[in-house]
Amino acid sequence: MTDVRMFEYLQQYAEIQEEVLESIERVLSSGQLILGPEVAAFESSFADFLGGRLRCVGVNSGTDAIFIGLKALGVGPGDEVITVSNTAVPTVSAIRQTGATPVFCDVDADSCLMDLDRLEASFSDRTKAVVPVHLFGNVVDVPEIYERIGSRPIRVLEDCAQAHGSELRGKKVGTLGDAAAFSFYPTKNLGAFGDGGLCCSPDPERAELMKSLRNYGFEGQYYSEREGCNSRLDELQAAILNVKLKRLPAYVHKRRALAAQYDRELAPQAVPVAIRDGVKSSYHLYVVRVSNREEVIDALRAHGIASGIHYPYPIHLMRGYAFLGYAEGSLPHTERLASEILSLPMYPELSPDTVSRICEVVGAAARE
Template sequence: MAIKVWDYLREYENEKEEIHAAIERVLKSGSLILGENVRNFEREFANYCDVSFGVGVNSGTDAIFLGLKALGVGAGDEVITVANTAVPTVSAIVSAGATPVFVDINPDTYLMDTSLLENLITKRTRCILPVHLYGQCVDMDDVRKAANKHGLKILEDCAQSHGASFKGKKAGSMSDIAAFSFYPTKVLGGFGDGGMVITNNEELYKKLKRLRFYGMEKTYYAEDHGYNSRLDELHAAILLSKLTHIDEYIERRRFLAEQYNKLLFNSGLTLPKTMQGNQHVYYLYVCRNPGRDNIIAELKRRDILVNISYPWPIHTMTGYKFLGYKTGDLPHTEKAAREIFSLPMYPSLTNEEQMIVADALHDILSKIN
């Protein structure tokens, strides 16, 4: 049987009774949209992230989009972010009417190189959007320093960093607004799409609640131009149940990462580095090797499936050609995209399966090297 890069079936079997009970409660409640399960999950997840307010929406992409709209980011504005991210980060910026401006990455962590921020800030810059990629946080001291100096807003993309922290502060608690995804593969994932925007600002919270529901508050009257982006009761109930296990998920991910570090030491792979001050949650375990494509092909022949996050930097995609970037503009981002790949990483991955992966890599790399 193949060893997958991600799988949920064992986890589902372990939690099936809780999940089915949560679904049953919703179906018997008489309330399917924006009911008590959404309110409870918003409160509990915001509390987990050490912030005051949460607004459940239909995806992580919408969480970024609505967060930008709530901050007043739109046409004519620039948002500084990275090209080494999932397309939704950039899609949301463009959908909000703004222009993404890309900063290169730190080649050791693959995160935003915050030392380059100052050179990219212009009179049109409105927001910095750090992406806490693969499970660890960007250097938020540098981001906040730049933002404070120039009067900019900060929106954290936390789609891959539930439970991560930087210098003791939780991902999502270090900005004006933060966006989370509950896509199935995430550290806290549901059984479909879902997202949340969190903030400590009550006015932004109220605006976000209007934006997700056609601009309405208590009556069928649009106070603002709004959208339809709601986390439904079924997903909220499931996520509320799974939230009670998030520390277990993270503990297991950290254990697996520690084992990979030991098993693959001196293997010829460049292993993940945790930036000083970070508590990594290992949404992904990202390795690096110039022979990446051959390694992946050989692993596949052995029924070991891995992934690349991400094989094409966004600034090189035809869909964003209009931004005016060209190959060579972000050298560290582009080089990493040719060499990185992610090993199987999820809480129900067994120790035996992990050993099979490690042994296969040693064998393959010994032949390549």
């Protein structure tokens, strides 16, 4: 029986239950369930949280946030979008929804992030955008991406699905690119009690385009100025997110404290993902590399401790994306990491004693 889970929300819910239920009742009694004051309030508050001069647009999911963000950047059929293959499938699925072709850049073996030394080799005259993935809460150096882009007409959309509250040299992720996408899937640092997402941009006109795209391309009632979709963050989820957002800094602080404990107590044969200078990770996941992963997983399971792999299958080797033409061995760092990475339990309510117990089990099982 597993008594330490990878994700646990019930304790957090117990702490905020009264306020959550009050917010739900407020919405249900308001007479407005779609695109009302709760969504508007959340969009404004999330922009304040990010601390940049941004306009935020609530949508149905993180996948839709990437799709709508890319459409607002002008990405479409015939274009190429550079990203990584060690991300969640939704990153690539959203690129494909635009009609564009994903182009994969290999990753740095220590940080698991896009290897910017390899980025320029991926550019072509069809490249329209780069989607750096701030994986696990770690942060890609977006300003360096712009240096690599130079004068090329290429846009940057940050995939921040795992990085609410992460920072690069004092600036929060989501404020570094031309646009950004966030997910509020329940397991995220800021999770709804269902699906939810948000895209944002420092460009007011682009943000207005995102608003139009999320609602059938409407700018007036029942009239589409452009082809859009149905992707609206609903009032109930926005109300819940409003309750949780004001607690997000404290949640991220606890994640960082737990990560620091893992760093101190883990045996050296479990190698944590590297966090570069200037980065403050929000530790959506705490990920290590081990040479005998299955043995470590079995040992943890025997002690009632869950673990995860994010992600076991590189997207470029999945049958669903075989048409992209990547062969095994084409992204060597990505492929090697998929066989070594292991995610350990990480959520704000995890106790220090439990972290110590996890470290003991990993230390006893992991080999050099």
